[in-house]
Amino acid sequence: MRETANVSGSLRARLALTLIGGAAGISILMFVVVRSYAAQIAQQGQDRILEASVTSILDAAILRDGVVEVDFPYAAFAILGTEEDDRVFYAIHQDGALLSGYESLPVVPARAGAEVTHVSGEMRGASIRLASASRILVGADLRTQVTVSVAQTRDALQVTLNRISSNVAYYGVGFFLLSVLVASWATSTTIRPLERLTHSITRRGPKDLTPVAQPVPQEMGPLVSSLNNFMARLSTSLSQSEDFIAEAAHRVRTPLATVRSHAETTLQRVEREDNRQALRAMVRAIDESSRAAGQLLDHAMITFRTDHLEREALDLVAIVQDLVIRLTPIAEMKDIALTVVSDAEVNVAADSILLQNALRNLVDNALKYSPVESEIVITVSASPSPRVLVEDEGPGFPPDQINNLATRFLRGTNATGTIGSGLGLTIAQDVAQAHGGTLSLENRPEGGACVTFSL
Numbered sequence: 001m002r003e004t005a006n007v008s009g010s011l012r013a014r015l016a017l018t019l020i021g022g023a024a025g026i027s028i029l030m031f032v033v034v035r036s037y038a039a040q041i042a043q044q045g046q047d048r049i050l051e052a053s054v055t056s057i058l059d060a061a062i063l064r065d066g067v068v069e070v071d072f073p074y075a076a077f078a079i080l081g082t083e084e085d086d087r088v089f090y091a092i093h094q095d096g097a098l099l100s101g102y103e104s105l106p107v108v109p110a111r112a113g114a115e116v117t118h119v120s121g122e123m124r125g126a127s128i129r130l131a132s133a134s135r136i137l138v139g140a141d142l143r144t145q146v147t148v149s150v151a152q153t154r155d156a157l158q159v160t161l162n163r164i165s166s167n168v169a170y171y172g173v174g175f176f177l178l179s180v181l182v183a184s185w186a187t188s189t190t191i192r193p194l195e196r197l198t199h200s201i202t203r204r205g206p207k208d209l210t211p212v213a214q215p216v217p218q219e220m221g222p223l224v225s226s227l228n229n230f231m232a233r234l235s236t237s238l239s240q241s242e243d244f245i246a247e248a249a250h251r252v253r254t255p256l257a258t259v260r261s262h263a264e265t266t267l268q269r270v271e272r273e274d275n276r277q278a279l280r281a282m283v284r285a286i287d288e289s290s291r292a293a294g295q296l297l298d299h300a301m302i303t304f305r306t307d308h309l310e311r312e313a314l315d316l317v318a319i320v321q322d323l324v325i326r327l328t329p330i331a332e333m334k335d336i337a338l339t340v341v342s343d344a345e346v347n348v349a350a351d352s353i354l355l356q357n358a359l360r361n362l363v364d365n366a367l368k369y370s371p372v373e374s375e376i377v378i379t380v381s382a383s384p385s386p387r388v389l390v391e392d393e394g395p396g397f398p399p400d401q402i403n404n405l406a407t408r409f410l411r412g413t414n415a416t417g418t419i420g421s422g423l424g425l426t427i428a429q430d431v432a433q434a435h436g437g438t439l440s441l442e443n444r445p446e447g448g449a450c451v452t453f454s455l
């Protein structure tokens with residue numbers, strides 16, 4: 001039985017998306033901040049040069065015979081030269097009236113003596129930056145205000161800004177790519193302990209209930225400790241129920257044996273036919289019960305041992321021969337010949353008690369369901385995998401049930417009249433599977449059953 005988990009989203013994707021998204025956001029923010037800071041610095045540079053130009057022109061303005069005269073200093077425009085050949089405009093106003101320069105230059109109202117004012121604007125379709133300052137000139141009978149404005153197009157500034165922008169953009173992209181690398185590295189180191197835990201749990205067998213021992217990060221601690229507690233509880237309750245079955249079967253068997261021997265002795269003494277029949281039925285019922293108890297006991301033991309499988313080096317041929325010696329008296333009662341066909345040695349790594357139990361059940365079946373004076377052939381071979389074939393000359397398996405006979409407590413329609421509890425094939429199959437092998441049932445073409453127990 002395999003239960004699937006209810007999966008929603010992926011931790012890896014969530015983590016990676018958050019980290020990469022965060023890095024992208026930070027990269028864009030960095031681009032915007034650095035760019036606007038650079039623009040501000042560049043603007044301040046241009047403003048300072050414009051200011052110097054305006055001040056030097058204003059300083060050159062003098063009042064001669066009541067007329068304002070400006071002798072442009074050479075440096076006033078020379079300092080404005082740029083690589084991009086930005087155009088320069090100027091205007092000189094006296095008390096608001098244009099004295100010289102470009103009429104269309106925006107006029108900025110400026111207070112005399114106040115600081116230089118800077119504005120951005122448009123001039124002949126180009127974006128310009130303008131600086132403007134005023135000064136009061138005082139003559140004999142005149143007091144007049146001179147305003148000087150100098151403007152410059154912003155091509156050089158724009159070029160500088162674009163260059164800065166593209167550099168910052170490259171850095172931003174580089175930073176982002178680096179963050180993606182860091183994000184994927186961070187994601188996989190964060191997820192790795194989780195994957196390791198998943199791997200170690202899925203790799204273990206369905207019956208392995210030992211606690212998870214590998215170290216896990218702090219956050220996973222509670223999960224792993226509840227998992228361990230859960231498995232410990234499960235393991236305790238499993239072994240308790242196995243112990244209980246074993247104990248119960250044992251306690252039932254002993255008194256049953258006593259009752260059976262009493263019933264048999266009584267049978268010898270009783271003469272009335274109906275009483276004898278009742279006693280025979282009683283003995284039979286006792287046999288059924290003690291067989292069931294015995295098989296239950298074995299099954300509980302098998303379940304326990306397959307959970308904690310301990311392999312040792314064994315010779316399969318020796319085990320089979322040993323078994324045949326022990327079962328020969330029973331075979332002789334039915335005049336059945338037990339023949340072993342085998343290689344010299346077939347080496348396996350397995351639990352000997354489990355193997356003996358499984359094989360005994362198979363030979364036991366062959367003896368039970370075979371007619372008198374027949375032959376049972378047990379073949380042990382090492383290839384393709386170590387295996388034991390038990391072939392008899394009985395009626396074979398009921399074809400419609402052949403696929404289900406290894407189910408617990410299931411007995412075939414051919415089993416009526418024989419004593420049994422339907423656990424023999426289950427035990428054999430559990431043992432084969434615990435060793436990584438299989439149990440397969442077939443009917444031989446010439447009649448009789450053939451059971452293959454392979455490891």
Ligand SMILES: Nc1ncnc2c1ncn2[C@@H]1O[C@H](COP(=O)(O)OP(=O)(O)OP(=O)(O)O)[C@@H](O)[C@H]1O
Nearest residue numbers: 365366369396411412415420421422423424425449
């Ligand atoms: N060699 C065989 N020939 C014919 N039928 C067989 C043979 N072995 C097993 N079966 C059928 O398979 C069924 C299941 O076998 P299984 O050994 O599990 O139980 P059982 O023999 O009935 O009881 P027990 O637990 O006492 O062995 C049997 O009831 C019988 O119908």
Ligand SMILES: [Mg+2]
Nearest residue numbers: 365420424425
């Ligand atoms: Mg059986």
